[in-house]
Amino acid sequence: MSRGKYFGRIFFVFTMFALLLTGCEEPMSNVLDPQGGAGKEQLALINLSVYIMVFVCVVVFAIYFYVLIRFKQKPGDNTIPEQVEGNMKLELLWIVIPIILLVILAVPTLQTTFSLAEKAPKEQRDDVVKVKVTAHQFWWEFEYPEYGFKTAQELHIPTGKKVFLELQSDDVVHSFWVPSLAGKTDLVPGRINRMKLDADKPGTYKGRCAELCGASHALMNFQVVAEKPSDFDKWVEKRKKPSSEPQTVAQKEGKKVFSQNCMSCHAIDGTNLKVKGDKAPNLTGFGERKKVAGLMENNEENLDQWLKDPQSLKPGTYMPGFSHLSKKDMSSLQEYLRSLE
Structure with a gap:
């Protein structure tokens, strides 16, 4: 294969790849x-x-x-062209x-x-x-x-x-x-x-x-x-007066788990928790957010995965994993977090 054809094919491949990426x-x-x-x-x-x-x-x-x-040089013309230097x-x-x-x-x-x-x-x-x-x-x-x-x-x-x-x-x-x-x-x-x-x-x-x-x-x-x-104003009012107090037994247990493991870093407004951390995202209204950690859809499976091993999903994050929690405590914590509005 000639060098021209080789580079031509390389150029074609990269061009097609670039066009493909424009649709990503x-x-x-x-x-x-x-x-x-x-x-x-x-x-x-x-x-x-x-x-x-x-x-x-x-x-x-x-x-x-x-x-x-x-x-263009004409046949038989060997004269030097006019110089414009x-x-x-x-x-x-x-x-x-x-x-x-x-x-x-x-x-x-x-x-x-x-x-x-x-x-x-x-x-x-x-x-x-x-x-x-x-x-x-x-x-x-x-x-x-x-x-x-x-x-x-x-x-x-x-x-x-x-x-x-x-x-x-x-x-x-x-x-x-x-x-x-x-x-x-x-x-x-x-x-x-x-x-x-x-x-x-x-x-x-x-x-x-x-x-x-x-x-x-x-x-x-x-x-x-x-x-x-009008919708933004409603969202503002909900954030100013959030519904963060647990309503069920499981949510109350989840709040207790949160206070023991999470509140030194995270804050939740609208609760009677005395300590409000400022080292990690504010979780007020977490249940209405579309994403968990800005990565995955906010659902039970993804939240469970994030809480157990955040390092596997976002390397370098300062959040520790909570795989040491019992199944009951983990379930209660998730239910409380999903209830935050």
Whole structure:
């Protein structure tokens, strides 16, 4: 097989593989189909960059083929072509044009960058929601300072309103990314970064950490739940006055197991537990969350697997396994956690 055919086949295989990967992202996770204003601003920049690159490629290839044909050596012609070295007009031309193109790209890029990093208004407004985001290895904490509560793994936002985020890290560098709503913003220890996002329509949008941060970086996922303003207000009221007290005997036993094993790290609002941990996700409303640890569907089987051996599911997590619990205690703990609303 000739070398040309060999490299041609390699190129074909990689091209097909790349096209196959373009179908791996689920809906609601597509940068090129933004579902909010911030994503649309960034898509406009992507399109502008593509238009400039296409324009440059067309011009360069047009000149290349023109020169290839126009100045092709003719049979019997051994004369030296006219030399244009030191042509001031040409040199100015290929210096000035790239500068103009860079300015055309730089101005809207800077405008969009400052727009997306805008600070939240100091006063409380009905059309604005403020959230403090803290990244941990390997989970996300969301605090709503105006409402006075914290949650984890699910960021709830109302549609049609601007959501201003303050981003910080508790340990190493992370990166906050919701492909369908906004671009990436780093979370750096000791520093607060800002960004804003919004959603045009209700839905659940995938979020993830986009900066290598440890063994379970690829599993550091979260969800943005966009709801109608009326539904968001109902969710806020439930979080402010959660139903966290056990109602059945099994749930009461589960609460006791939780207090003995979990509350030094986890917090649950709306209970009479005296200690509320802040080292792990707040579990208030856990029963209504869609995912366990941001990984698996929130059901009995997955919760059981997570509680028994979290390291096998999310390597590097600080949560210990509870396989030492009796079957009864494990069942009671799960029932209590699933009852939290």
